[in-house]
Amino acid sequence: MIEYENLFKANEPLMEEFRSEFDKFLHSGWFILGESTKSFESEFAKYHDLNHFVGSASGLDSLIFSLILSELPKGSEVIVPSNTYFATILAILRAGYVPILVEPDIHSYNIDPTKIEEVITDKTKALMIVHLYGNPCEMDSIMKIVEKRNLTLIEDCAQAHGASYKDKKVGTFGNYSAFSFYPTKNLGALGDGGGVGVRSKEEADTLRMIRNYGSAKKYEFDVIGYNSRLDEIQSCFLRVKLKYLDKINEIKRDHAERYFSGLKKTFICPQKQEGVSPVYHIFNIRHPERDRLREFLLNKGIKTEVHYPISPHRQKVFAGVLKGEYPICDEIHKTTLSLPISWYHSKEDIEFVIQTLNNF
Numbered sequence: 001m002i003e004y005e006n007l008f009k010a011n012e013p014l015m016e017e018f019r020s021e022f023d024k025f026l027h028s029g030w031f032i033l034g035e036s037t038k039s040f041e042s043e044f045a046k047y048h049d050l051n052h053f054v055g056s057a058s059g060l061d062s063l064i065f066s067l068i069l070s071e072l073p074k075g076s077e078v079i080v081p082s083n084t085y086f087a088t089i090l091a092i093l094r095a096g097y098v099p100i101l102v103e104p105d106i107h108s109y110n111i112d113p114t115k116i117e118e119v120i121t122d123k124t125k126a127l128m129i130v131h132l133y134g135n136p137c138e139m140d141s142i143m144k145i146v147e148k149r150n151l152t153l154i155e156d157c158a159q160a161h162g163a164s165y166k167d168k169k170v171g172t173f174g175n176y177s178a179f180s181f182y183p184t185k186n187l188g189a190l191g192d193g194g195g196v197g198v199r200s201k202e203e204a205d206t207l208r209m210i211r212n213y214g215s216a217k218k219y220e221f222d223v224i225g226y227n228s229r230l231d232e233i234q235s236c237f238l239r240v241k242l243k244y245l246d247k248i249n250e251i252k253r254d255h256a257e258r259y260f261s262g263l264k265k266t267f268i269c270p271q272k273q274e275g276v277s278p279v280y281h282i283f284n285i286r287h288p289e290r291d292r293l294r295e296f297l298l299n300k301g302i303k304t305e306v307h308y309p310i311s312p313h314r315q316k317v318f319a320g321v322l323k324g325e326y327p328i329c330d331e332i333h334k335t336t337l338s339l340p341i342s343w344y345h346s347k348e349d350i351e352f353v354i355q356t357l358n359n360f
């Protein structure tokens with residue numbers, strides 16, 4: 001059986017280092033906001049070319065914190081892709097703003113820049129883009145709109161650790177960039193975690209308060225905050241894993257190239273943009289008979305996933321909140337299938353998936 005993902009196998013090569021860090025962690029007796037979190041924050045900032053990086057408890061909180069830091073006027077509209085993971089849109093609602101959905105490009109699955117200006121009103125204050133599946137958005141066009149319209153730009157980098165657009169890391173274009181360290185991510189912790197990339201020290205200091213009840217000094221509370229800290233234990237594991245992120249991404253790119261060159265043209269592969277370095281958090285194909293294809297693969301011993309089965313605007317919780325039709329998003333949701341692409345998969349695993357698919 002070729003599993004879609006197996007988190008034991010994906011972490012097995014690092015177990016010894018994890019054990020040694022865990023031992024040090026236990027002996028330190030310091031479990032919240034200690035030296036490991038501080039070190040991880042600066043190491044991750046350096047790796048991702050971010051001015052500052054502040055850890056939080058999750059990717060969702062990091063998106064909400066980015067919006068809080070943006071200090072948008074009440075009732076502001078925030079543009080977001082219709083084709084994203086549910087959390088991106090939830091964050092806008094949680095922060096008290098109005099999500100305005102824009103359709104994706106059918107080839108890249110990311111927000112279609114040519115459709116952004118159509119929805120801009122005088123209430124539009126921010127654009128929240130998502131580098132979906134680890135594939136950077138088309139940043140040249142997006143930055144032109146951001147500058148022309150004076151929008152705050154937030155990048156949802158939850159699926160794109162290490163990806164770059166024309167030699168510039170994702171997360172360095174926007175005012176804020178939100179990351180998730182959910183265990184399946186390319187840089188995944190052994191539990192929940194996240195964080196925000198910010199441009200100035202002042203904003204980093206504010207965020208350090210916000211994530212900690214609004215406190216910079218013990219028992220003194222200056223702003224209305226949250227309890228959303230990146231756990232010290234997760235920082236220990238993330239420091240280990242960060243050293244392997246380039247290798248993880250390289251192996252995933254290698255698997256993706258194998259899919260690109262081996263798969264029959266009947267399977268629609270994601271578009272490859274010139275000068276862009278994706279990290280293939282997910283490698284999806286599209287096929288009109290997706291469900292039958294998925295069943296066929298399962299019967300041959302290959303597990304796949306669907307990212308995602310239901311369009312955000314069709315989720316029960318958003319009924320009456322997200323209005324409008326998003327046929328491109330629906331088409332992607334109906335036809336997409338994610339193939340195994342973990343860094344523990346062997347070349348032979350990927351070749352077997354390709355051969356099996358080509359026999360469908």
Ligand SMILES: Cc1ncc(COP(=O)(O)O)c(C=O)c1O
Pocket residue numbers: 058059060061084085087088130156158159179180181182192193194
């Ligand atoms: C695109 C995207 N945004 C946000 C999130 C939320 O991250 P988390 O699960 O850490 O809250 C995720 C991941 O789960 C995601 O894939």
